[in-house]
Amino acid sequence: EDKVVQSPLSLVVHEGDTVTLNCSYEVTNFRSLLWYKQEKKAPTFLFMLTSSGIEKKSGRLSSILDKKELSSILNITATQTGDSAIYLCAVGGNAGNMLTFGGGTRLMVKP
């Protein structure tokens, strides 16, 4: 059974801090790892990492995939209160298209 574990469960920081969120996985026939941000309702897509694209960056957010360690990190620099959300890691594996999600990291950024 595919498994995705995220840590920490929750994190409280102050504006301007840098945070690192972790995701580890055990998936049959890994295909991709995705990061989503969940605020009020729907997960919104941040990054997708694959064997051919192990590092992604967008503004203050960046993510790296470590296929040897079966893990990924999501970095957020110069955090803002608008970064407060639950960050979800999901992995696609097997021959199908389904995603297996981790439990999420709840990030709170205080002013």
Next chain:
Amino acid sequence: EPEVTQTPSHQVTQMGQEVILRCVPISNHLYFYWYRQILGQKVEFLVSFYNNEISEKSEIFDDQFSVERPDGSNFTLKIRSTKLEDSAMYFCASNPRPGVEQYFGPGTRLTVT
């Protein structure tokens, strides 16, 4: 920017009743999904759908659940006889092809009383 839409945003129903949750995927997408998230728990895969057929389904997706694409735009999830434990947020998602990001709708909160 195109987005996945879902209706209703909140549905309250009594145990044993049938419910239909509706989704309009992004128009050029061909692969459709339903996920659910019980309050405080992980997002869980239910079913994927392509070319008018179920591609994959999880153990959660038992005989009480069915999906349909009744026309060119809608994608529905039907729960035949709801149970209390079906209370959850149900997300629809879509993508144009396998192996690329899935775009999620805003969800339907289903409350079974």
